[in-house]
Amino acid sequence: MSDLIEGYLGKTEEGKKSRLPAKLDFMQSFTGGFLALFMWGHMLFVSSILISKDFMYTITKFFEGSFIFNEGQPIIVSIIAFIVFVIFIVHAALGMRKLPSNFKQYQVMKAHSKSMNHDDTKLWFIQAFTGFAMFFMGSIHLYIIMTHADAIGPNASSDRVWSEYMWPLYILLLLAVEFHGTIGLYRLCVKWGWFDGENPKATRKTLKKIKWALTVFFLVLGFASLAAYMKIGMENAANGTVGQKYTPTACVIEYKITNKSVGGIA
Numbered sequence: 060m061s062d063l064i065e066g067y068l069g070k071t072e073e074g075k076k077s078r079l080p081a082k083l084d085f086m087q088s089f090t091g092g093f094l095a096l097f098m099w100g101h102m103l104f105v106s107s108i109l110i111s112k113d114f115m116y117t118i119t120k121f122f123e124g125s126f127i128f129n130e131g132q133p134i135i136v137s138i139i140a141f142i143v144f145v146i147f148i149v150h151a152a153l154g155m156r157k158l159p160s161n162f163k164q165y166q167v168m169k170a171h172s173k174s175m176n177h178d179d180t181k182l183w184f185i186q187a188f189t190g191f192a193m194f195f196m197g198s199i200h201l202y203i204i205m206t207h208a209d210a211i212g213p214n215a216s217s218d219r220v221w222s223e224y225m226w227p228l229y230i231l232l233l234l235a236v237e238f239h240g241t242i243g244l245y246r247l248c249v250k251w252g253w254f255d256g257e258n259p260k261a262t263r264k265t266l267k268k269i270k271w272a273l274t275v276f277f278l279v280l281g282f283a284s285l286a287a288y289m290k291i292g293m294e295n296a297a298n299g300t301v302g303q304k305y306t307p308t309a310c311v312i313e314y315k316i317t318n319k320s321v322g323g324i325a
């Protein structure tokens with residue numbers, strides 16, 4: 060009954076308002092914060108290809124639980140991707156509340172932003188735009204990874220990037236996620252007053268510098284990794300070896316030694 064009264068009047072009989080919007084805001088911050096920190100780990104994992112194919116292979120096997128199961132179990136990665144996907148969807152659903160839902164609302168927001176001429180208000184527009192773009196691009200990536208977790212590795216990932224044409228999507232997704240994530244973390248600090256200290260204005264300036272440094276760092280790392288996957292993918296396509304699973308160097312050496320000792324191929 061009190062739901063009904065609040066639904067019509069905006070207040071309960073006792074004159075109270077629902078706490079739900081505050082709870083939803085908290086959930087949005089929590090899921091956003093989780094995704095942003097997850098992405099730091101994700102970008103470091105993906106960049107392992109910059110060290111070597113073997114290193115990327117070892118990290119992939121680690122996430123497949125190679126320390127428990129001999130060969131690793133890709134289903135573990137599928138489960139992790141599913142959980143991340145659910146958090147992503149919850150965050151996106153909560154984000155929808157903040158997007159302008161018709162032209163009039165958009166016009167009011169734009170006019171407000173122009174008259175304020177305030178940097179943080181402009182940042183909000185980037186946040187809304189990149190968030191909207193990720194609805195599509197993030198979902199495509201997560202679904203593919205979740206259903207093809209067995210096809211992650213130095214060769215399989217490179218073939219997906221190059222021969223399966225994921226690179227154009229990754230370029231756009233990388234830009235969207237890096238801007239959205241670091242702006243989001245900055246907004247979290249400002250919104251919840253973390254690191255406010257004695258002089259919140261000065262802190263805001265420092266936070267903004269850190270935000271830019273992080274955006275540039277992860278964009279450079281991300282594009283360098285993407286270039287590495289594209290290069291390997293192109294080589295595989297040129298050599299006609301697309302679809303071949305990677306064999307770590309240690310296995311190749313072991314194979315050669317074993318076959319030599321029994322007089323087989325060197």
Ligand code: HEM
Binds near residue numbers: 092191246
């Ligand atoms: C479909 C995908 C997504 C949509 C539609 C979306 C939408 C939004 C929107 C509209 C906001 C602004 C909320 C506000 O101003 O109060 C926001 C905040 C945020 N987003 Fe996303 N987002 C998405 C994905 C992501 C991803 C992948 C990350 C991680 C890199 C992320 C991290 C954040 C963070 C840290 C915040 C700040 C939270 C806050 O201000 O309470 N988001 N998101």
Ligand code: HEM
Binds near residue numbers: 143216284285
């Ligand atoms: C558990 C979840 C996830 C897993 C296991 C995962 C795995 C991967 C892997 C293996 C790659 C290398 C390329 C490939 O194999 O296709 C990659 C690239 C990429 N992922 Fe994810 N991903 C996850 C979640 C996300 C999310 C939530 C986002 C952003 C919304 C994202 C954005 C990207 C981008 C932009 C690239 C290209 C980056 C680059 O090459 O530097 N991923 N991911």
